[in-house]
Amino acid sequence: MSNTTVAGREGDTTDQLIRSLDAFDALPDSVALRARSYDLLRLTPGAAAVDVGCGAGRAVGEMAGRGVKATGVDVSEQMIAVGRRRLPEADLRVGDAYELPFRDGELTAYRAEKVYHELGEPARALGEARRVLAPGGRIVLIGQDWDTFVIDSDDPVLTRTIVHARADAVRSPRAARGYRNLLLDAGFDDVTVEVRTGVFTDALMLPMLSGIAHAARSTGAVTADRAGRWIEEQSELARIGRLFVAVPLFVAAARRP
Template identity: 65%
Template sequence: MTKSTETSHVSTDELITLLDAAERLPGAGELRARSYGLLGAEPGTSVVDVGCGAGRAVAELAERGAEPVGVDPDERMITVARSRWPRADLRVAGAYELPLADASMTGYRADKVFHELAEPPRALAEARRVLAPGGRIVLIGQDWDTFVIDSADPALTRAIVHARADLTAGPRAARRYRNLLLDAGFEEVTVEVHTGVCTGPAMLPLLAGLAESACSADAVTREGADGWIAEQRGRAEADRLFLALPMFVAAATAPR
């Protein structure tokens, strides 16, 4: 799930509801903690969380003693984040123009953001600008072509997944993390894959959103989308839903 998932199809408040559900899924907290460890977040470090959404990661980084700054281009999202974490440093800004001084941060984190960026190299150039020499960067995200969904109609499922991917600015950004970081001049690049599995109803809104998007793009018929959504709802009610989502975690170091 991403802070900007389905932004053209749902309101910010609906998106926050989806994000909150995703953050409660098994393994989500561990994945966030892994990203903080890769950043080396500890007392005295300064971290910018790009696309911070409702601010949970900013709050958790502060609990570790780091000095985080959360930025998000959605003003409503920042308003909600400020209401939840009133002492946090939260700012309205996008990935291309961060409101931070040169070499002022020891860490840069972007969780499920880069697939929404038309110019990932531009965002990484900005990351290089704000990171101090030896600073750490961590990118987290899903590859939009690799939603693994059990269904009675695999061909229809494939059509839905790929149609939704085609509506995203950079659906395959996560598989490009390593090369993007290398091309931007980062060093010590590593990549991990953590697969989240959902077998309950929590992700039904996400699945319905995939089908609705595919229908809006004329990739599947209205009847096909409705039938697929009904099947997934029935699977959830019968404890037979299966969604697996590989999450890619890339980490690197700014040149010293």
């Protein structure tokens, strides 16, 4: 799974998705969050790191800029192709979180941003993370909890229905709230968890909002008419500068003993 932001992949073509990712990744809060993840990994020049779900490789390039031997892994051949065009010197590989292309204990740092909610078996992925990390190696997981999107609306009941219906369509929608226990169960220690909340008040979030409404409609949780009216409301709020969306992001870090 590519490094998906809260923009999601709702109805996007690959080109549209990449534009959405680029816009979100360029936000100051996104830049700061990635920098925080590198600090939590305690990266030093020469360290060997992997970014799982690397997308087009932005984090891989940033870690390489710190002197780190960084590798990006993503299941999407298209995203890896984009990354290779943008970063021809980067080590970007097609692969998945369950079978990483590294020897036991080969890495000192493991990073996965907005990936684990797309995994049907998060615990299995963490077992693989533990395998490739050397003793003392660090891991950082970043992700949103799909049940905790906060969206202002004149119809809070409908909004709650849409948010929960979309969450139920995600493989592991509450993986982020479980990061701490997942890491402990996988045998990691020195586990810490932080919360960073992204607040959005402009049209940048409209593709995501439309996507979750359409997803709720497709599951039968809401009618097409109700989903359409809700999208119209959010679009109008964006137009007049009154949109409000808050997305808590959980940042968990730990050490392999």
